[in-house]
Amino acid sequence: MRYVQGKYPLLAKNNIARGIYEMNILAPDLAALAVPGQFVHIALAGHSLRRPISICRIDEAHGVIKIVFALKGQGTRDLADVPVNSTLDIMGPMGNGFTLLEPGRKVILIGGGIGVPPMVGLSDYYREYATAISGFRDASIKILQDEFEKNGSRTILCTDDGSAGIHGFVTQPLEELLSSDGHYDCVYACGPMPMLKVISGICGKYDTLCQVSLEQHMGCGIGACLVCAVNIRRDGEEHFLHVCKDGPVFDSREVVW
Amino acid sequence: MAELKVNINGNEFKNPVIVSSGVFGYGREYEEFVDLSKLGGVATKGTTLYRRDGNPGKRIVEVPSGLLFSVGLQNPGIDYYIENELPNLLSKGTNVLSNIAGSDIDEYVAIVEKLEETDAPIIELNISCPNTSGAPLGTSCAGTEKITSIIRKMTKKTLIVKLSPNVGDIAEIALAAEAAGADAVSLINSIHAMKIELGSRRPFFHNNVGAYSGEAIFPIALRMVWETASKVKIPVLGIGGVTNGEEALQMMVAGATCVEMGCAIFRDPYAPLKIIEQMNEWLDNNGVKDINEIIGSVKPW
Numbered sequence: 001m002r003y004v005q006g007k008y009p010l011l012a013k014n015n016i017a018r019g020i021y022e023m024n025i026l027a028p029d030l031a032a033l034a035v036p037g038q039f040v041h042i043a044l045a046g047h048s049l050r051r052p053i054s055i056c057r058i059d060e061a062h063g064v065i066k067i068v069f070a071l072k073g074q075g076t077r078d079l080a081d082v083p084v085n086s087t088l089d090i091m092g093p094m095g096n097g098f099t100l101l102e103p104g105r106k107v108i109l110i111g112g113g114i115g116v117p118p119m120v121g122l123s124d125y126y127r128e129y130a131t132a133i134s135g136f137r138d139a140s141i142k143i144l145q146d147e148f149e150k151n152g153s154r155t156i157l158c159t160d161d162g163s164a165g166i167h168g169f170v171t172q173p174l175e176e177l178l179s180s181d182g183h184y185d186c187v188y189a190c191g192p193m194p195m196l197k198v199i200s201g202i203c204g205k206y207d208t209l210c211q212v213s214l215e216q217h218m219g220c221g222i223g224a225c226l227v228c229a230v231n232i233r234r235d236g237e238e239h240f241l242h243v244c245k246d247g248p249v250f251d252s253r254e255v256v257w
Numbered sequence: 258m259a260e261l262k263v264n265i266n267g268n269e270f271k272n273p274v275i276v277s278s279g280v281f282g283y284g285r286e287y288e289e290f291v292d293l294s295k296l297g298g299v300a301t302k303g304t305t306l307y308r309r310d311g312n313p314g315k316r317i318v319e320v321p322s323g324l325l326f327s328v329g330l331q332n333p334g335i336d337y338y339i340e341n342e343l344p345n346l347l348s349k350g351t352n353v354l355s356n357i358a359g360s361d362i363d364e365y366v367a368i369v370e371k372l373e374e375t376d377a378p379i380i381e382l383n384i385s386c387p388n389t390s391g392a393p394l395g396t397s398c399a400g401t402e403k404i405t406s407i408i409r410k411m412t413k414k415t416l417i418v419k420l421s422p423n424v425g426d427i428a429e430i431a432l433a434a435e436a437a438g439a440d441a442v443s444l445i446n447s448i449h450a451m452k453i454e455l456g457s458r459r460p461f462f463h464n465n466v467g468a469y470s471g472e473a474i475f476p477i478a479l480r481m482v483w484e485t486a487s488k489v490k491i492p493v494l495g496i497g498g499v500t501n502g503e504e505a506l507q508m509m510v511a512g513a514t515c516v517e518m519g520c521a522i523f524r525d526p527y528a529p530l531k532i533i534e535q536m537n538e539w540l541d542n543n544g545v546k547d548i549n550e551i552i553g554s555v556k557p558w
Contacts, residue, residue, distance in 0.1 A: 003289060005526060043524050048471045049319045050524060075319070091526065219317045219326070220523050222289070224282035226302070226331045227316035240310045240331060245286070 003094060003222070004029050007087035011064065013080075018140040019071045020114070021080045022056070023088075028063025030092050036121030037097035037188075037213055037249045040067065041221040043089040044078045051075045052218045052244070054190070055093065056117035056144075057124060068117035068143065094221050095248045098122060098188055098211050104129055105185040108177060109153070110170050110199060112191020113137065118213055120147045122188055128152035131184075133173050135191070139164035171198045178206040186211065193257075200252035210252035216243040231256040259540035260547040261533070263297070263514050265492045266415040266440040268378060270297040270352055270515060273548065274505065274533050277496050277517035278303055278356040278381065278419070279328065283342040284349065290526035295533070297515060298352035300443075301338070303383045305357070306364045308334040314463035318452055323471025323498065324520060325450050327462040330358055330389055335368045339375055347376060354417065358383040362394070362404055369411050380414050382439075385421030385446040387468035395421045398433040409438030417494060420444040420485075422474075427481045428488040435489045443494035443517060444485060445478045471520040474498040479511055486512020486553060500528070502535020512553040 008027040016022050030040070034055055041050040057066040071077050082088060098118075101107070109119040109132045116134050123130050130153040136142050138161045148155045156173045157165030166173065170191075178184065189199045190213035203210035216228035223245025232241040232254050241247070261272040275298035281287055284299050293299060311331025318325050332338070335357070346353045355377045359365040365382070372380060384395030384404055394400035395418070405418055418434040420427055422445035431442045447468030452461040460466070478497025486493045495513030499505050500521040508516045521528040536548070545551060 005290065047319060048322070048324050048520060048524060049317070217315045217317050219324075220280065220286070222286040222526075224286040225280050225317075225326075225523070226282070226311065226328055227326055229311060229313075229316060229331070231313075238310075240313075 002033055003091055004033070005091040006089075008090050009087055010082055010084055013082075013084050016068070017143045020068065020141060020143055021071070022066060022068045024064050024066050025088060025090070026063055027065055027090065030090065031058050031060050031063050031065050034058045034065060034093035035097035036100070036125060037118055038093035038095050039248065040065070040090050040092035041094055042079060044075060047075050047078070049075075049219060050091065050221060051079060052094070052221060054118040054213070054248075056120050057147075058121060068114075070114040091221060095244055096246070098213070098249050100125060101185055106183065107131075108133065108174065108184050108187045110174060110187065110189040110191070111135070112170060112195045113141065115189070115191030115213070116144050118190050119188065120144055123148045123151045123153040126153070130154070131156065131177065133158065133170045135159070135170035135195070136164070137161065170195065171202060174199060175202050178202065178208060184208055189213070189252075196252070197257040200255065200257065203252060211249050212252045212255065213248045214243050214250060214255070215248070218244055220244070259537055259545055260549070261537060263549060263552070265494075265514055268352055268415055272297045272533050272536070273509065273513075273515040274529055274536070275300055275352070275354065275494065275515055275517045276522065276529055277519040278354070278383065280519040280522050283338070284346055287522065287526060291529060294350035296351045296529055298354055299346060300354040300381055300517060301342070301346070301356050302332050303330050303356045303358040303386060304332045304335050304338045304368070305330055305359060306335055306367050308332070308337070312462070312464050315461060318461055320452065320469070322473035323469055325452055325461070325467040325469055326447070327464050327467035329464065330386055335371050339371060343375060343377055352379060353377060354379045354381040356381040356383050356419070358386050358389075360389065362407060365404060365408060366411065369408055372414070373412055378414060379417060380408070380412065381417045381419050381443060382408060383419045383446070385419055387421070387423065387447045387449055393421055395419075395430060396424050398429055401430050402433040402437045405434045405437035405439050415440045417441040417443050419446055421446050422477065422481055423449050428485045431485045431489050431493075435491050439491060441492040441494060441514070442485065442489065443496055445474070445481050445497045448474055448477065470498070472498045472500050475500070475504055479507055482508055482513050483511035483555065499532065502532050502539055505532050505536055506539055506551065509548065509552050510555045512555070514552055
């Protein structure tokens with residue numbers, strides 16, 4: 001693994017939906033190392049712990065990374081208050097990103113809520129060969145659909161309350177695609193654990209490779225402090241592995257749901 | 258440049274700063290940032306006889322001025338440590354404190370029997386893990402004296418006993434460790450603490466309680482180090498919430514020979530090196546030529 005740590009200029013900040021912010025950060029060395037699915041670990045004044053935020057897009061040519069995050073607690077509120085043109089203390093890129101197949105393979109990208117942002121980096125790679133299924137509680141927190149469309153990725157939008165797109169969960173269109181629409185080489189998913197569990201089950205049923213990105217309360221971010229444990233079955237045994245170093249991406253068949 | 262070398266039981270430390278047990282694994286991860294040879298020492302992750310998976314569920318949460326954690330001694334076991342991690346650490350040009358933990362005396366004995374076959378120079382006997390079930394041995398004078406004397410008879414390695422703050426009088430526990438033959442005591446381990454999620458009425462941790470670390474505990478740790486250092490004759494290693502050089506020096510003025518630092522590294526992976534630089538700068542600015550002059554130099558009212 002290779003990381004960098006430093007202070008990087010915040011180029012732009014936008015409130016893109018209710019309680020959701022995007023930030024573009026100038027970090028050429030970090031952008032050169034990063035792959036989709038990795039995250040950055042951000043230090044904020046007055047907080048003992050850094051905040052892990054997934055990388056949404058990597059623009060290596062311009063040395064810029066984009067992050068998108070939801071306001072969850074004081075840490076993310078303080079992050080959202082950082083003024084444009086000041087700097088952010090960032091460690092990254094952290095963790096293992098998604099395993100990428102060769103371009104041109106057909107894949108499904110599934111994001112639930114604030115699990116959608118890392119799917120954009122995959123859409124940047126697979127482009128028109130990707131189908132992006134996004135699920136939100138309601139239309140007020142719908143994000144990033146334009147980004148998928150500009151890449152030529154097909155978008156399927158779901159909301160829990162029917163205020164936009166399909167009234168229902170992301171698992172319905174997933175099952176329809178896998179059962180009727182021919183072959184997909186991989187499903188990538190990020191979002192709440194109950195959603196990932198159901199997706200994992202559906203992919204198992206159709207024998208489709210599924211990579212999930214998991215979340216856990218995190219400390220050091222590099223695998224030293226052992227706090228961000230997830231139960232993973234590997235080599236016939238269950239282990240508490242760590243989201244920061246062993247993940248955040250795991251093969252869904254290994255996760256002990 | 259002040260002289261920063263200190264000595265504990267014949268082990269020379271090039272400076273007094275040790276990264277404490279639990280935040281640093283076995284050193285491999287933070288080596289991406291920190292040249293281990295620049296550190297006074299590294300205290301390893303608490304290691305048990307067999308592999309332990311640690312506690313289920315969430316294990317860390319930020320609280321005011323610090324954090325709570327509940328890892329439960331996840332580690333690969335002493336055989337793995339001896340075979341795969343200890344030789345690597347011993348090659349790094351720093352002092353290695355092999356931190357060991359057991360759930361009963363037999364387990365400590367079995368671990369030390371294995372360490373006796375190695376070149377590990379220093380044992381940090383963790384009798385104070387806050388996040389495993391049952392009261393640790395280190396919460397009574399009798400328990401402390403018993404385990405320390407048993408381990409003392411087994412080994413000539415430098416024996417540091419790591420003490421719990423979750424006791425009535427930590428200096429009495431330190432005296433018990435000293436009487437039983439400890440070469441030094443390190444304190445404090447973390448403070449029992451708790452968080453409850455209001456909506457579910459559930460404690461945040463599956464173990465119900467966790468342990469409080471970070472800058473909030475520094476004044477408490479400093480007080481305990483001072484109380485202990487003024488009673489025992491053996492060296493004291495000060496631990497707890499140290500985030501900068503001046504705090505590290507306060508620990509030494511209170512009587513600590515070495516200072517272990519932990520959680521500050523989560524915010525700043527270079528924190529141990531910065532603390533060493535800041536200590537040196539203060540000593541230079543204040544005309545102190547040798548850091549040993551300040552150990553225990555507090556002038557109580």
